[in-house]
Each structure stands twice: as C-alpha cells, then as structure tokens.
Amino acid sequence: MHKKTLGSSILSAIIYVIMILWALCVLYPLVWSVFGSLKDNQQFLLKMPWSLPEWPLLWENFANVWTNYNVGTYFMNSLFVTIVSTVLALLLSSTTAYVIARFRFKGSQALYNLYLASMMIPLILGLIPLFFLLTDLHLSNTLFGLILVYTAMNVSFGVFVLVGFFKTLPKELDESASIDGSSDYGVFFRIMLPLARPGLISVGIMNVLNIWNEYVMGTVLVNDPSKYTLPIGIAVMQAEMQYRTEWGPLFAGLLLSIIPVLVVYFIFQRQITSGMVAGAVK
Amino acid sequence: MNWKTKRKLFIFVFTVPTLLFFCLFMIYPIIQGLYVSFFDWSGGSETKDFIGFDNYKEMLNDPIIGHAIYNDYFLVFWKVIGIVGLGTFFAVAVTRLRLKGAGFFRQVFFIPNILSVVVIGVLWNYIYNPSIGFLNSFLSLFTENKVEISYLGDEAYAMWSLLPPAIWAGVGFVMVLLVASILNIPAELYEAANLDGASQWQQFTRITMPLTWEQIKVSILWVVMTTLNGSFVIVWIMTEGGPDNATQVMGSYLYQMGFRQFHMGYASAIGALILILSLITTLALQRIMRRDTHEMS
Numbered sequence: 206m207h208k209k210t211l212g213s214s215i216l217s218a219i220i221y222v223i224m225i226l227w228a229l230c231v232l233y234p235l236v237w238s239v240f241g242s243l244k245d246n247q248q249f250l251l252k253m254p255w256s257l258p259e260w261p262l263l264w265e266n267f268a269n270v271w272t273n274y275n276v277g278t279y280f281m282n283s284l285f286v287t288i289v290s291t292v293l294a295l296l297l298s299s300t301t302a303y304v305i306a307r308f309r310f311k312g313s314q315a316l317y318n319l320y321l322a323s324m325m326i327p328l329i330l331g332l333i334p335l336f337f338l339l340t341d342l343h344l345s346n347t348l349f350g351l352i353l354v355y356t357a358m359n360v361s362f363g364v365f366v367l368v369g370f371f372k373t374l375p376k377e378l379d380e381s382a383s384i385d386g387s388s389d390y391g392v393f394f395r396i397m398l399p400l401a402r403p404g405l406i407s408v409g410i411m412n413v414l415n416i417w418n419e420y421v422m423g424t425v426l427v428n429d430p431s432k433y434t435l436p437i438g439i440a441v442m443q444a445e446m447q448y449r450t451e452w453g454p455l456f457a458g459l460l461l462s463i464i465p466v467l468v469v470y471f472i473f474q475r476q477i478t479s480g481m482v483a484g485a486v487k
Numbered sequence: 488m489n490w491k492t493k494r495k496l497f498i499f500v501f502t503v504p505t506l507l508f509f510c511l512f513m514i515y516p517i518i519q520g521l522y523v524s525f526f527d528w529s530g531g532s533e534t535k536d537f538i539g540f541d542n543y544k545e546m547l548n549d550p551i552i553g554h555a556i557y558n559d560y561f562l563v564f565w566k567v568i569g570i571v572g573l574g575t576f577f578a579v580a581v582t583r584l585r586l587k588g589a590g591f592f593r594q595v596f597f598i599p600n601i602l603s604v605v606v607i608g609v610l611w612n613y614i615y616n617p618s619i620g621f622l623n624s625f626l627s628l629f630t631e632n633k634v635e636i637s638y639l640g641d642e643a644y645a646m647w648s649l650l651p652p653a654i655w656a657g658v659g660f661v662m663v664l665l666v667a668s669i670l671n672i673p674a675e676l677y678e679a680a681n682l683d684g685a686s687q688w689q690q691f692t693r694i695t696m697p698l699t700w701e702q703i704k705v706s707i708l709w710v711v712m713t714t715l716n717g718s719f720v721i722v723w724i725m726t727e728g729g730p731d732n733a734t735q736v737m738g739s740y741l742y743q744m745g746f747r748q749f750h751m752g753y754a755s756a757i758g759a760l761i762l763i764l765s766l767i768t769t770l771a772l773q774r775i776m777r778r779d780t781h782e783m784s
Contacts, residue, residue, distance in 0.1 A: 213687070220580050227577070228595050230655065234610040235598075237621065241613075254613075254621045297508060300501040310498050316506065323513055327716035327765055329738050330758035331516030333745050334523065337530070338516060357512035360505060389497040418603030421720055425746060436605040440724060443609050452619070459609055463602065470601050474594065477601065478663045485664070485709040 235463070241456035242266055249452045263453055267461070270454035276461055278431060279438035283417055283462075286348055286434055290355035291412040295405055297356065298363025303393055303401075305364070306371035307379065317368060320361040324484075328358065329421065336425050346429045354422050359412045366483050370404030371397065410473045411480040417466060435462040521762075524755035530745075542756035552757070555735045556764070558646060562653060562736065563714045563768075569654035571706050574661025579691060581662075582669040583677070593666060597659035604656075604717075608724030611652040615639050639726050642733040649734060653714075653721055661706040668702040669695060704776045708769055715765040737761045 241249070243258035243266065271277040301320075305313050335354060336345065344350030378400070379392050387395070398405070420436040427433060433441065439462060442455055470477060488496075524542055528535045546552045577596060581589035599607065614621045615638040626634040638648040672694065680690050696703070719738025722728060728735035728743060735743075737757055745754030 216687075217584055217586065220584060221586060224577065224580060224586065224592055227573070227658075228592060231595050231598055231659075233621075234614065237613070238610060249619045254619060254624050297505040301505045304498050304501040308494075308498055310495075316502060319514075320509070323509075323517075325712070325766070325769070326517055327738075327758070327761050329716070329719070329741060330520040330755075330762050331513065332520075332741075333751050333755055333758070334516035334519035335512070338512075338519075353508075354512055357509055360509050360513075389494065393501075414601055418601075418605075420603060420605050420724075436603045439609060440605050443612065443724075452613075455609070459606060463606055466601055466603075467598070470598065474597075478597065481600065481660055482664055482667070485660075486705055 238456045238459050238463075241452055242460050244453050246450060246452060266453040266457040270458040270461070274438075274442060274454055274458060275430065275433075276435070276438060276458045279433045279435045280461060282348060282432060283434040283436075286351050286355060287413055287416045290352045290359065290416050291409055293352065293356040294359040294363055294412050295409055298360045298408070299367050299398065299401065299405060300393070301360075302364045302367030303371050303397060306368045307376075317364070320364040323361045324365065332421070332425055335422070339426055346427055346432055348432055351423060351426055351432075351434070354426065355416045355419060358419075358422070359415060362411065362484060363408045366408050366480070367401065367404050369483075370401055374400055406473070407476040407480045407483075410469065410476050411484070413469065414466065414477065417462075520755050520758050523752055524759045526752040528752045529749045530751045538752070542753050543759075545753065546756060546760065551732050551735055551740060552737075552760075554732065555737045555740045556760075558734060559715060559718060559736045559764075561646060562649065562718050563711050565650050566653050566657065566714055567707055567710050569650065570657040570661055570710050571703065573654070573658045574706060575665055575703065577658065577662045578665035578669055579695060582666055583687070583690070583695065593659075593663060596662055599656045599658075600660045602656070604720040605724055607652055607656050608721055611655075612639070612725055615648055640730055642730055645726055645730060645734045649722060649725060652725070653718070656721075657710060657713075660709075664702050664706055665699055668699045672698050707776070708772060711768055711772060712765060715761065715768060737764075 237254065240256075240258050243262040243264070244252075245263055248256070248259055271280075301316070304310075305317050339345040339350045339354070342350070344353065374397065378396060418436060419434070420440065423434050423437045424440065427437060430438075430441075435458075439455075439458055442458060446452070446455060525537060525539060526535050527538045527541070577592065580586055581592055586592070613619070617623060617635050617637040617640070622638070623634045623636060626636075636644065638644045676694050676698075677690060680694060685693065715737075717738070719736050719742065722734055722736050722739045723742060726734045728739040732740075737760060741754045741757040741761070744750045744757060
C-alpha cells in the first residue's frame with residue numbers, strides 16, 4: 206500500500222520492541238510463579254529471582270499446599286460456590302430478562318432501569334449492612350450465604366445482557382408456539398432458553414470469572430477457614446508469610462487458583478472479551 | 488383461569504422472585520448503608536444513636552479522608568493516562584501498523600484482566616519484595632551495592648508503586664475494545680489518506696481518534712468508575728492503606744473504620760462519599776467529553 210521507508214521500518218521496529226517488552230511484563234509474573242512453585246526457601250533466598258528451579262523439582266509443594274495449607278478445601282469451596290451461584294444467577298436473570306424483552310406490562314421499563322442503575326453503584330456501600338443482614342439470617346460464615354450474595358451481585362449484569370439478547374430473537378417464534386398450545390413456561394424453557402444459549406454462555410462465563418475471583422464480600426462475610434474460597438485463602442496465606450515463610454507453597458496455591466481461569470479464558474476468549482465490553486458499555 | 492390471568496401470573500412468577508431476592512441482597516444493603524451513615528454505631532446491638540450529619544461533619548475534619556480522596560484521584564488520573572494511553576497505542580499498533588503476531592499480543596495482553604485482584608496483588612508483592620523480589624535484584628545488576636528499596640513500605644514510593652499493577656491489569660481490556668472499533672473503520676478512509684500523503688500520526692489524529700472517540704470515552708469512564716468503586720481492593724491486598732495511611736483510599740479507609748475499628752456509622756458515611764464522588768465524577772466527565780465530540784465533528 207504505502208512505501209516502506211527507512212524511517213517507518215525503524216519506527217515499527219521500536220514499536221515491536223515495546224510490544225514484546227509489554228508481553229514479557231504480562232507473562233513474566235506468571236512464569237515466575239511457576240518457577241517459584243517448584244522451589245524451596247533456600248533457592249528463594251540465595252538465587253536470583255529469575256533463576257530456574259533446581260532439580261529435583263519440588264512438585265510436593267502442590268501436594269503440601271493442597272492438604273497442609275487447606276488449599277484443597279478452598280478450591281472445592283470456590284468450585285461449589287461458583288457453580289451454584291452462576292446457575293442461580295442465570296436462572297433469576299434470564300427469566301426476568303425474557304419477560305422484560307418480550308412482554309408489555311406496567312413497570313417493565315422501571316424494572317430494567319433498576320437493574321441497570323444498580324450496576325453503577327459502588328457495592329462497598331452495601332458491605333456493612335450485608336454483613337449484619339447475613340448475621341441476622343444466621344448465614345454469615347456459610348457457603349450458602351456467600352452463594353446468595355454472589356447470585357444477587359451477578360443478576361443485573363445478566364438481565365442487562367440477556368434483555369438485549371432476547372430482543373434479537375424473532376417475534377414469530379413465541380407466537381407460533383403459543384398457537385400450538387404451549388404455555389408461556391413451555392415456550393420459555395423449551396424454545397427460548399435453547400435459542401438464547403450463546404447469550405447464556407457469555408453471561409455464565411462472566412459470572413464464573415467474577416465469582417471465582419471475588420474477594421471483598423468473601424473476606425467480610427466468611428471468617429471460618431473451613432469456608433474460605435481461594436481468593437480469601439490466598440490473601441490470608443500471603444498475610445501469614447510474615448510469620449512463617451514458605452514461598453514455594455504460596456506460589457503453588459496461587460497457581461492452583463490461576464490455572465482454571467486461564468483454561469476458561471483460552472476456551473471462551475471471544476465470549477469473555479465481548480462480555481467485558483458489554484459490561485463497560487452499559 | 489382465563490388467558491389474561493395466566494399471562495399476568497406468568498409475568499409475576501418470572502419477575503417478582505428475582506426482584507425480591509435482588510432487593511433483599513442488593514438494594515436493601517445500599518439503602519441501609521446510607522441510613523446507617525446518620526448513626527453513631529459500633530456494630531453491637533446496645534447503642535445505635537442517631538446523630539444526623541455528624542459523621543459527615545467529622546469527615547471534614549479528618550485529614551485521612553482528604554488524603555484518601557487525593558489518593559483515589561491520583562490513581563484515577565494516572566490510570567486513565569496509563570491504561571487508555573497504552574491500550575490505544577497497542578490497539579493502533581496491532582491494527583493500523585500491521586505488526587505480525589497481532590492475535591498473540593491481543594491474547595496475552597488481555598490475561599491480567601481475568602485474574603483476581605488477589606492474584607495480581609500477590610504477584611506484584613513479590614516483584615516489589617525488598618529482599619527476594621525481582622525489581623531490586625534486577626536493579627542490583629547495575630549497581631555496586633545491593634538495592635534494597637522497600638517500595639510498598641516507604642511513604643515516598645508506596646502510592647507510585649500501586650500504579651504499575653493497576654495499569655498492568657487494565658491495558659488489555661482497553662486494547663480489545665479499541666481494536667474492535669478500529670477494525671470497523673472503513674479501509675477506504677485510510678487508503679485515501681495514504682494517497683494524500685498523510686503520515687501515520689496524521690491518520691491517527693484525523694481518522695482513528697475521532698472515529699473511535701466513543702470507545703475511548705467508554706474506556707476512560709470504565710477506568711474512572713472501576714477505580715473509584717474498586718481501587719481499594721488492590722490497596723488492601725498490597726499495603727492495607729499503609730505505611731502510616733500513606734496509601735489509604737476511600738474504600739480501604741471504609742474497610743478499616745468498619746471492620747478494624749468498628750465505627751460502622753462513620754464507615755458508612757465514607758461509603759456514601761464514595762457513591763457521591765463516583766456519580767459526580769462520571770456525570771461531569773460525560774458532560775466534558777460530550778462537548779469534545781461536538782468540537783471534533
């Protein structure tokens with residue numbers, strides 16, 4: 206298209222170098238935690254931080270952190286809370302979104318605006334009352350309480366995205382279905398939900414990431430170590446590093462919380478990027 | 488039951504349970520948060536005194552509040568510059584400058600956006616770690632004596648040290664947002680500009696910038712909102728607001744007041760302050776940036 210001059214090739218070389226440097230900045234901390242998870246304290250203290258872990262690699266750091274540091278428990282708690290909250294949030298948001306998108310009724314716009322507006326409000330404002338609410342309901346320090354809160358936190362995003370999604374489905378679908386004698390419920394569960402699968406997957410993946418990574422609510426609402434999720438557990442572990450220093454297991458634990466996220470990211474990249482864009486554009 | 492009642496019942500069943508649930512766990516705590524901010528309350532059941540605006544008056548005389556607000560806007564300012572600046576640069580680089588490996592860069596740069604703040608905080612804690620950290624070891628390669636700067640423990644460095652992780656974590660998202668919007672610009676525009684001999688820089692300021700302004704605006708607002716509403720998490724993980732409140736932001740101060748010192752009323756007033764400031768800031772920015780679009784078009 207345009208002539209490559211010497212100046213422009215120097216420029217693109219410089220830009221290339223900057224991009225590669227940034228890629229290193231992004232990847233290096235992850236690589237370093239892989240290295241770190243296979244080292245012992247000696248290697249942390251005496252060797253350079255970028256040195257390779259020594260042979261034999263200390264895979265037992267993973268076993269150690271899984272059992273002795275209870276990361277296994279945190280992992281299972283995270284998994285359980287994430288799956289249940291995501292399913293609940295999808296159920297609650299898809300039903301409301303469907304009705305708002307495809308039926309006319311009084312207050313539907315107000316309902317939509319309520320969910321939309323709540324996305325702009327800093328959640329931390331509700332942190333203290335939420336803590337006392339869960340205590341009053343005898344749900345503090347329980348995974349069930351955490352599930353309720355995480356579900357509620359993810360409903361408005363789901364409503365917002367799925368209303369847009371249900372609006373794009375052709376109107377004739379539900380008309381012909383109701384002529385066939387299907388009830389409104391049947392139309393929703395048998396026709397609309399399957400058609401909305403791409404939207405549900407997008408929203409679901411975003412919910413999974415949000416919940417798996419959530420820290421603030423968790424750390425306030427859960428004080429019982431047997432109920433910690435991974436982010437809470439890892440934050441506590443790192444705070445305890447001041448008293449008992451075992452970097453290897455810490456990085457092993459850190460990796461155990463990152464790996465599922467990376468796997469999900471590489472499978473659902475498109476949904477994740479478009480989901481985040483949808484959340485920001487509001 | 489006739490058809491109409493059935494339909495009404497259906498709408499009721501599909502909206503009201505969600506709404507009640509949402510109100511109980513989202514709306515009620517937010518309203519209750521505003522309400523509690525008018526009380527002197529330690530969290531226990533024995534005393535909860537209505538004190539009107541006293542918590543708000545007390546904030547005016549609390550030097551840490553002023554400092555925390557300053558820190559929040561310090562982060563907002565530098566994060567907008569860093570994240571939107573780098574994100575735009577990278578987006579232009581992989582689209583307009585036709586660099587090889589664009590897909591790879593996009594994929595990699597986005598990774599920090601999907602990590603938990605806890606993970607980001609822990610990773611960067613060990614980059615900054617004075618004795619075993621990467622940064623000091625790296626700097627020591629070039630100096631005679633071992634560098635032993637305590638980045639997060641020194642008031643002079645702590646606030647600045649919070650910026651790299653915060654920027655690191657956001658760039659990829661802005662890049663992805665802008666790449667999509669640049670790819671939507673008709674190629675003919677750039678072809679015509681090339682024929683007219685416009686430089687890459689001119690093409691950027693005359694074509695790319697104006698036509699992606701909507702997305703740049705969204706990115707700026709996204710950074711501002713997420714920073715004012717959520718910057719305290721990285722602060723809390725990395726410094727807990729220390730040393731000596733040097734890195735305190737509004738959210739971390741709220742957390743400390745509420746859950747460390749049990750001034751629930753005062754903490755709630757800080758929450759209200761966060762709400763007010765974040766709404767004012769986003770509304771003001773939206774106004775300012777709307778005027779900009781008019782000028783450009």
